Amino acid sequence: MFGKKLQVSLYRYNPEEDKFPYMKKYTIDKPERDIMVLDLLHLLKEQDQSVSYRRSCREGVCGSDGMNINGKNGLACITPISSVIKRNKIELRPLPGLPVIRDLVVDMTEFYAQYEKIKPFLQNETTAPEQERLQSPEERDKLDGLYECILCACCSTSCPSFWWNPDKFVGPAALLQAYRFLADSRDLKTEERLDALSDPFSVYRCHGIMNCVNVCPKGLNPNKAIGEIKSMLHKNKKDIIASDRI
């Protein structure tokens, strides 16, 4: 499938040793079968023990190994090299827009701060029933395509609005989760949640360029969720809350 050798260009930066980041070229033997980008990184680490990256589950569940692969964000563990390789070359960079700690490891503080801002937990102060808060199948269906997010940050770090205003624009990942709780029939803080998102930056800095949809490794659609939040903000809030409780 490939030539005899595979060229990998890897973003390297160790703040203790390097003044500036640089791209280092590695050549590895052609894999006998199609492997994932994460496996490729393991092969590189055999050559050079100093290569740093995050990984954990290696099956697209933990979201640790989000990185920029040949110009497009994705999870290294579920991206086959055959789908990204160009002229026997692969370029690996850290997720764009976040400060680099070392090599492919980025500082996710800004990303998690936005996630924290949307209060990603069920808010219902009514007395809890003996077993569980029930939902109808229709109410439960509304959460499909929302709860599956693994917070890998591939979407938010491919969004220019998040690059420019990571402290003000909530970003696609956190907005997807914001809508996950707005759409949940068991959550009773709809008005407060909408109030928190009503400023000119939190939601409205999304210009709908859809990079987030293009890169999401789980095939989710944050742009649709953002559209739904905008619709809710435009409607009379009391109407939304009343319809939620019917």
Added chain:
Amino acid sequence: MKGSMIWNLQRYSSLVILCYLLYVSSFIVLSEGPINFFDWTNFFLSFQTRFFTSVACIFILLHAFIGLWTVGTDYLTERTLGFLNKSLSKIANIIRKTYLFSFVLLGTVYLIVILYIIWL
């Protein structure tokens, strides 16, 4: 100001601009024969055209200001200017405020001149 209000202002202002374009275009398209200087002058001196032109100018300014404010708050920030040069990052707020102030000043002058031409 709420985000939804800015969002609505930008969309509705573009609709007003479209209506004005249709109004002027319909005069040109529906006129019988070639339009001469007097037809054109009479059209623009009518109260309804003066009023509609004034409203359209205000909405053009509003629409442009929202667009330029968005561009300014995206690209003239400490972070974005810092990508170009670290020293620019330190004066990013001054650059952005100067940019916005210049636009508001130019817009105000533009509006005064336009209203003067239309009404006086």
